[in-house]
Amino acid sequence: MGPLQEALAVVGVVIIAAVLGFNGWQSWQLRRRRARVERDDRVERGEPGGGETFAVTAPQDRVEPGLDDEAQASGADAPPEPTAEAARPRATAPRIDPLIDAIACFVFEQPVPGEALQQRLPRTARAGTKPLLFEGRNAHSGVWESLQPGERYAELQAAVQMASRSGALNAIEYSEFVTKCHALGEALGVAPDLPDMAEVLEQARELDGFAAGNDAQLSINLQAQGVAWGLDFLRQQAQGCGFTTHLAAGRMALVESYAEDAEGQGEPRRYAVVQLQFDAHAELADDPAMPVARATLLLDVPQVAPGLRPFARMREAARQLAQALGARQVDDNGAPLSPAALDQIELQLQQLYASLEARGLGAGTPAAQRLFA
Structure with a gap:
């Protein structure tokens, strides 16, 4: 390998490390913000404080204007909050499948209209060569489905496919998925619950090996x-x-x-x-x-x-x-x-x-x- 190739390889490694580091820092910042707000809320209610919890809901003052307005405009009473047993483990959706997808989850304090979610999805439903899928858990039926106008959703899933005939999901593609999830979370006022990158990439390589064979x-x-x-x-x-x-x-x-x-x-x-x-x-x-x-x-x-x-x-x-x-x-x-x-x-x-x-x-x-x- 010549000096130019070595230099390019080093630059490539530095870029990937910077992307991964930024994504990790961004996720850490979101979690810190949410934990701080939750602790403040518990203090105001006179409840004992606790350690940091990973994001499933967002504080009210972080919700982007328009989500609550659209929900109130529907004139429908909010359905009861789902129990933890109903929300976890998540049922396999008609399209998203944990066998081949890495899944990020957004859980809302109040059900959100489908059209509000559709408007905030990424412009391109791809991360590199891998497709992205989005589905919501219908607040009325509890069924995972493609987002539909006129329906309201208690939870949102974003998924990136881990392998295809073009190969396994790589670190750059997964970082792009993470970045899009964080941007979507900022727009919705909800921090995403993301799977661990190392585990996802290992699963992707194993799935690609199975598919090839x-x-x-x-x-x-x-x-x-x-x-x-x-x-x-x-x-x-x-x-x-x-x-x-x-x-x-x-x-x-x-x-x-x-x-x-x-x-x-x-x-x-x-x-x-x-x-x-x-x-x-x-x-x-x-x-x-x-x-x-x-x-x-x-x-x-x-x-x-x-x-x-x-x-x-x-x-x-x-x-x-x-x-x-x-x-x-x-x-x-x-x-x-x-x-x-x-x-x-x-x-x-x-x-x-x-x-x-x-x-x-x-x-x-x-x-x-x-x-x-």
């Missing part, structure tokens, strides 16, 4: 024998095999709805069970006779519920389409794919499904779809 995208290639197919002919045959949904240029999908539970109850979800990919430039050329010599059937394993039998569906679609097109089924290197080879892949696929399920990240679940995106 349990990710799979399976493909079957169809290779023209002799004369290439016309683009229009390829699309017609694909539609006949169930690929009726166009995702983008050169991409079609076999889409199906599926109810998650065994009784088939609840809201069914739609899955792109198998995708068909071919030359996007041919489709963009808008020439129905444009020759295409190769097409690929793709199964993104963690994205599709195993109850849809996606690999079996892909094998059958490949067989039908190969017969209709007069094509050979080959692997990525152009070698023929035999039924015995596909049978072996299916056995390995069952092991992968079991590993994902054991982690609580079954293929096709919302958390798995976010992790493997």
